Amino acid sequence: xxxxxxxxxxxxxxxxxxxxxxxxxxxxxxxxxxxxxxxxxxxxxxxxxxxxxxxxxxxxxxxxxxxxxxxxxxxxxxxxxxxxxxxxxxxxxxxxxxxxxxxxxxxxxxxxxxxxxxxxxxxxxxx
Numbered sequence: 001x002x003x004x005x006x007x008x009x010x011x012x013x014x015x016x017x018x019x020x021x022x023x024x025x026x027x028x029x030x031x032x033x034x035x036x037x038x039x040x041x042x043x044x045x046x047x048x049x050x051x052x053x054x055x056x057x058x059x060x061x062x063x064x065x066x067x068x069x070x071x072x073x074x075x076x077x078x079x080x081x082x083x084x085x086x087x088x089x090x091x092x093x094x095x096x097x098x099x100x101x102x103x104x105x106x107x108x109x110x111x112x113x114x115x116x117x118x119x120x121x122x123x124x125x126x127x
Contacts, residue, residue, distance in 0.1 A: 022096030
């Protein structure tokens with residue numbers, strides 16, 4: 001059974017930083033490409049970042065490029081999202097998810113659908 005547990009969210013001032021974690025279980029983590037998503041109130045879920053199975057290839061949405069960094073530690077079955085220079089518009093619930101096989105471009109990854117989601121972690125950027 002696939003389980004994804006996100007953590008690390010909180011309240012931070014504009015310009016601040018947070019590091020999110022997503023710990024996975026129920027599958028062979030190193031076989032899966034992973035993604036971070038976010039959903040702000042009243043908005044559709046947005047794909048934020050992707051990382052390949054070995055962690056070598058990453059990609060970011062234009063809205064976070066240069067500010068967010070995705071990484072993973074396969075031995076810990078965990079994917080991270082380092083978020084710097086946070087803005088109020090980054091306020092959202094953040095989720096991770098993934099699939100077995102090679103990572104997709106962010107454009108192609110928009111077509112992905114999942115039967116499972118974690119509870120997400122709330123990030124609020126406000127002064």
